[in-house]
Every structure is written in C-alpha cells, then in structure tokens.
C-alpha cells in the first residue's frame with residue numbers, strides 16, 4: 001500500500017470503521033493481528049483507543065536546553081496583503097478566526113477568545129524539507145478545544161487552514177494546508193500564539209499558526225484566517241490539500 005493509503009486505512013481503523021475497509025487490503029486482512037482485532041466490536045474499539053492514546057504516537061518533546069538560539073523564518077515572513085498589514089498594525093485586535101464548513105456551530109473567535117481557552121506548551125523540532133531544522137517552544141490552544149466548540153458533523157474528515165499570505169503577485173493564491181481528524185484531535189496539535197515564551201512574531205506566523213508536530217515544516221500553516229471542516233479535499237484549489245502539494249507535488253501526509 002502507498003503510504004497515504006496506509007495512513008487513511010489506520011485512520012479509518014481508529015475511527016471505528018468496519019471490515020469493509022479491509023476488503024481491498026490483502027496483506028493486512030490476512031495478518032493474525034488484524035483479523036483477531038476485528039473479531040469482536042468491543043476488543044476492536046479497546047484496541048483502537050489504545051492506538052490513539054499510545055505515547056509512542058507523540059512527537060518527541062525536548063527541554064529548554066535544546067532550544068535553538070533563534071527560530072528562523074521560511075516562506076512568507078510578512079504577508080503582502082492590505083488586509084493583513086492593517087490587522088498587524090493594530091496588534092491583531094480586529095483579527096478573528098473563522099471556523100466553518102461541516103460544523104454544528106460556526107465560530108468567529110478573537111485572539112482573546114482563543115487565548116482564554118486551555119493552552120499547551122511544547123518544545124519540538126521543526127524539520128523543513130529545504131534542509132534545515134530548529135527546536136522551538138510553542139504555546140497555543142489545542143485544536144481539539146476549538147473543534148469541541150464548533151462541533152464537527154460526523155461526516156467531517158479533514159480540517160483545512162486558509163492563510164493570509166498571497167503566494168503570487170496578484171494576491172489570488174494564498175497559502176493553505178489540510179490535515180485529517182486524527183491529527184486534528186491529537187494532543188500536540190495546537191494553534192500557537194507564542195514562540196519561546198514571547199508573542200508569536202510576524203515572521204513565524206502571527207497571530208496564530210498551526211503546530212502539527214508529527215509532520216514536516218510545510219504543514220505548519222502560518223497566518224491562519226479561517227478553518228474549514230470538509231468531507232473531501234478534491235474541491236480545494238488543485239485538489240491535493242495544500243499549497244506545496246498542489247504546486248510542487250509534495251506529499252499530503254508529511255509525517256511518521
């Protein structure tokens with residue numbers, strides 16, 4: 001199986017899908033472990049929970065001593081849009097995050113609303129495919145806190161992040177990324193508003209940027225303006241789920 005398909009397979013397993021998913025997957029359906037696991041619904045969901053809570057599925061966290069002296073910027077360092085420039089000038093008090101799509105309760109959250117929710121701090125390593133890494137301390141709101149408020153419909157499969165920064169001269173093509181619900185609900189997936197204990201700098205994605213720690217740098221969307229819950233990704237831009245996926249053929253799933 002292709003890595004992406006395997007990933008989808010495990011996701012469906014963990015979300016409690018039926019043996020139908022196994023039909024096209026000879027290797028795994030013949031294996032003892034998986035057929036055993038599927039024998040009863042009860043042991044299946046126990047095992048599924050075990051997989052989700054397995055600490056091995058956490059990205060490595062580091063100590064303060066491991067922090068990089070500075071966390072460089074890559075890609076956009078200052079979004080070139082009149083809207084963003086105005087928001088930044090006013091310290092993002094007029095900024096708000098929209099959460100919509102396949103949710104029961106669409107939201108519009110100010111930075112203060114987001115910062116009033118429970119927070120998580122984590123020291124992690126960022127790996128960019130262009131050949132550099134940096135260790136930073138991120139503080140932000142777990143994405144699951146925000147999704148709990150928005151109440152995704154059961155058919156929601158992906159979370160799409162729409163960013164403020166235009167990637168082309170006429171400003172029509174802004175950065176975007178997407179993740180699946182397993183990563184969206186993961187404990188280390190946060191909307192970060194601090195880096196190394198300070199307000200998140202513009203060069204690193206102010207006012208909020210995604211940290212999805214089991215994946216590579218280009219998934220870590222900066223300058224987030226809107227979050228959309230969707231069932232499929234094929235109607236988003238060129239259909240591959242992210243700016244670099246669409247424009248340079250990067251893998252959609254960029255992780256372990």
Ligand SMILES: Nc1nc2c(c(=O)[nH]1)N[C@H]1C(S)=C(S)[C@@H](COP(=O)(O)O)O[C@H]1N2
Pocket residue numbers: 071072073074075076127128129163164165175176203204205217218219220221222223
């Ligand atoms: N909105 C937006 N998000 C983005 C990018 C970007 O250009 N625009 N670049 C990506 C890439 S390739 C990397 S490596 C990281 C860089 O994050 P940093 O600027 O904090 O180092 O952001 C990712 N997220």
Ligand SMILES: [Mo]
Pocket residue numbers: 074127128129130217218
């Ligand atoms: Mo990157």
